[in-house]
Amino acid sequence: MKKILIYDGTFDGFLTTVFQVFEEQLKDVEIVKPKHYQPNIFIEAETIITDSKKAKRVWKALQVKVTKSGAHKLYASFLSEIKGVENALLRYIVYAYCSESFIHTDYSNKDVLRVAQVSKMVFRERHRMEAFVRFQLTKDGIYFANIEPDFNVLPLLLKHFKSRYADQRWMIYDKKRGYGMYYDLNVVQYIDLELTDAFDGSKKGLEKVFTSEEFQFQSLWKNYFDSTNIKSRKNMKLHKRHVPTRYWKYLSEKQPEL
Amino acid sequence: MSFERIKEKLNILADAAKYDVSCSSSGSKRSNPNKQLGDSSGMGICHSYTEDGRCVSLLKILLTNYCIFDCAYCVTRKSNDIKRAAFKIEEVVDLTINFYRRNYIEGLFLSSGIFKSADYTMERLVAVAKKLRLEEGFNGYIHLKSIPGASDELMREAGLYADRLSVNIEIPTKSGLKLLAPDKKREDFIKPMIKVKNEIIQYKEEKRLIKSTPKYAPAGQSTQMIIGATGESDKDIMYASNYFYKSFNLKRVYYSGYVPISYDTRLPQIGSAVPMLRENRLYQTDWLLRFYGFDIREILNDYHPNLDVDIDPKLSWALRNLDVFPIDVNKADKRWLARIPGVGLKSVNKIIGARRFRKLNWEHLKAIGIAYNRAKYFITCDSRDFERRDLTAEQIKNFILKQSMSKYKGVYNNQLSLFN
Numbered sequence: 001m002k003k004i005l006i007y008d009g010t011f012d013g014f015l016t017t018v019f020q021v022f023e024e025q026l027k028d029v030e031i032v033k034p035k036h037y038q039p040n041i042f043i044e045a046e047t048i049i050t051d052s053k054k055a056k057r058v059w060k061a062l063q064v065k066v067t068k069s070g071a072h073k074l075y076a077s078f079l080s081e082i083k084g085v086e087n088a089l090l091r092y093i094v095y096a097y098c099s100e101s102f103i104h105t106d107y108s109n110k111d112v113l114r115v116a117q118v119s120k121m122v123f124r125e126r127h128r129m130e131a132f133v134r135f136q137l138t139k140d141g142i143y144f145a146n147i148e149p150d151f152n153v154l155p156l157l158l159k160h161f162k163s164r165y166a167d168q169r170w171m172i173y174d175k176k177r178g179y180g181m182y183y184d185l186n187v188v189q190y191i192d193l194e195l196t197d198a199f200d201g202s203k204k205g206l207e208k209v210f211t212s213e214e215f216q217f218q219s220l221w222k223n224y225f226d227s228t229n230i231k232s233r234k235n236m237k238l239h240k241r242h243v244p245t246r247y248w249k250y251l252s253e254k255q256p257e258l
Numbered sequence: 259m260s261f262e263r264i265k266e267k268l269n270i271l272a273d274a275a276k277y278d279v280s281c282s283s284s285g286s287k288r289s290n291p292n293k294q295l296g297d298s299s300g301m302g303i304c305h306s307y308t309e310d311g312r313c314v315s316l317l318k319i320l321l322t323n324y325c326i327f328d329c330a331y332c333v334t335r336k337s338n339d340i341k342r343a344a345f346k347i348e349e350v351v352d353l354t355i356n357f358y359r360r361n362y363i364e365g366l367f368l369s370s371g372i373f374k375s376a377d378y379t380m381e382r383l384v385a386v387a388k389k390l391r392l393e394e395g396f397n398g399y400i401h402l403k404s405i406p407g408a409s410d411e412l413m414r415e416a417g418l419y420a421d422r423l424s425v426n427i428e429i430p431t432k433s434g435l436k437l438l439a440p441d442k443k444r445e446d447f448i449k450p451m452i453k454v455k456n457e458i459i460q461y462k463e464e465k466r467l468i469k470s471t472p473k474y475a476p477a478g479q480s481t482q483m484i485i486g487a488t489g490e491s492d493k494d495i496m497y498a499s500n501y502f503y504k505s506f507n508l509k510r511v512y513y514s515g516y517v518p519i520s521y522d523t524r525l526p527q528i529g530s531a532v533p534m535l536r537e538n539r540l541y542q543t544d545w546l547l548r549f550y551g552f553d554i555r556e557i558l559n560d561y562h563p564n565l566d567v568d569i570d571p572k573l574s575w576a577l578r579n580l581d582v583f584p585i586d587v588n589k590a591d592k593r594w595l596a597r598i599p600g601v602g603l604k605s606v607n608k609i610i611g612a613r614r615f616r617k618l619n620w621e622h623l624k625a626i627g628i629a630y631n632r633a634k635y636f637i638t639c640d641s642r643d644f645e646r647r648d649l650t651a652e653q654i655k656n657f658i659l660k661q662s663m664s665k666y667k668g669v670y671n672n673q674l675s676l677f678n
């Protein structure tokens with residue numbers, strides 16, 4: 001009989017749900033977030049309470065069953081937040097457990113291929129964010145950047161930025177999801193907060209928040225960017241494929257001269 | 259610092275540096291253990307792209323565009339009537355650090371016109387790198403130009419601070435060099451390359467014995483050749499390239515389609531098109547040699563001194579060697595899979611991963627991501643459905659061209675995504 005499992009949307013919540021599926025040996029399930037749940041009197045539903053111990057056990061086991069990089073791909077696919085991706089992940093995990101050998105390279109299985117494809121998209125966006133984050137120096141000495149990624153890639157950025165900018169305080173803020181990552185020269189913390197418009201890049205009140213030197217460096221950078229062009233080679237189609245227009249908003253080299 | 263003055267210098271000295279196409283910032287493995295600034299242990303990142311689609315990952319500038327030489331193909335040449343400028347060492351350091359902290363760049367690519375002498379110039383380039391590393395604790399990427407004719411001593415020092423060193427050969431043939439840069443000697447280019455190569459080998463050996471041995475140019479050496487300035491053939495270029503790869507353990511050779519910058523009658527005139535498609539074909543050939551296991555003689559030889567323009571070199575090779583096809587994707591080893599047109603290295607690895615589980619058919623192969631319309635003439639798989647007609651090379655080529663016409667028209671990608 002089919003059963004719907006409602007979880008809180010966190011990765012730990014998802015892993016707890018997987019735990020439950022295995023424990024109760026459920027065959028026909030659908031995993032949903034509360035906001036996607038549509039009550040249906042014919043289908044039993046249960047709300048899963050996130051349990052970090054159970055989550056940890058599943059996570060550890062996965063590292064062995066599908067290798068570390070396989071598990072990392074599962075996590076990345078989860079962060080895609082694509083509707084229903086949890087179910088492809090669950091089928092993948094079940095398939096992995098039912099098989100004697102490693103299956104994470106079995107691309108003829110549709111869920112394995114799906115995870116490979118989705119995680120690839122997520123990793124691509126992570127890579128783009130590593131490239132396109134533009135820090136602006138605030139008067140409090142914090143290098144601040146806004147992002148609005150399609151997928152929830154902020155957690156995947158932590159390691160990269162922490163090792164690169166170890167001697168400066170920085171914050172990357174996901175405007176779409178309303179949370180940020182702040183490094184205080186020691187540790188990185190996630191923080192939920194609402195920012196004033198002055199951080200918004202909407203140009204109003206920017207000079208209250210950021211140093212005047214900041215604007216000069218932005219203008220130097222834009223200048224540099226403009227002078228690297230070779231006009232006789234111009235190819236905007238290729239340019240936009242590399243730097244999709246939806247990311248331009250936060251690239252200082254793409255702003256009109258102030 | 260005065261921003262207006264810096265801005266002006268930056269305009270002049272970035273403009274003069276842009277003809278160097280190298281943008282690589284990978285392969286250095288320089289990490290950041292002491293909580294300083296920067297880390298270049300990763301893959302290298304393009305932080306932006308120019309409007310002509312080239313990667314921007316480094317602050318690429320000349321220290322100065324004053325030059326005592328007069329190489330015909332170069333904008334910085336002595337006889338050219340242009341604005342000249344020179345950065346101070348601190349100015350370059352300051353710009354690099356501030357751009358880096360804002361995540362604009364992976365590091366610095368510093369080149370220079372030759373003022374006073376080769377050593378005098380090289381000394382200043384080294385001073386910038388040294389200051390960045392020792393005073394600023396900078397672990398980002400540094401690419402320095404080796405100035406032809408610089409002393410061994412300076413080259414040794416350069417490698418201690420730089421991740422990559424490069425000397426641009428620019429002109430692939432000796433006769434071309436004589437024509438366009440008569441004051442320059444091939445040996446002057448080669449000398450610093452040999453020095454760096456030997457130092458790299460020596461430091462690697464020492465590192466094996468003593469772990470604390472410092473890094474020496476961990477991202478290796480590269481060079482660049484200008485394409486289409488002297489009427490050389492593709493064979494001339496690629497044989498020269500092959501020679502440089504082999505003799506100096508180069509990491510990369512770059513090919514830069516000549517951008518007309520002068521009315522000198524020895525050169526293509528201003529307004530003539532940049533040979534971008536040709537450049538792309540050369541990169542593809544370079545890729546085939548380095549990663550796909552091809553030998554240069556298979557692709558270019560006396561019978562076939564120039565690459566085809568309308569099809570890529572791998573397809574071109576396949577069409578000349580139809581007797582080795584079709585290849586059975588369920589059996590062929592890696593080397594042969596890599597030779598199938600329309601199957602890139604990623605697909606090769608996926609095929610090898612997937613075929614351990616079951617025999618692959620067309621559906622599997624399409625899902626894996628091979629370019630079916632191209633590959634189908636060259637393979638068999640677990641299906642009774644395969645190309646049975648006895649097609650000639652010419653026919654296959656026409657079918658493929660018809661198929662891919664609309665898709666590729668006008669998109670010449672020099673970052674090489676074209677094999678599929």
Ligand code: SF4
Pocket residue numbers: 325326327328329332333334335336370371372
């Ligand atoms: S020496 Fe270098 S900078 Fe000077 S003209 Fe020749 S190529 Fe240009």
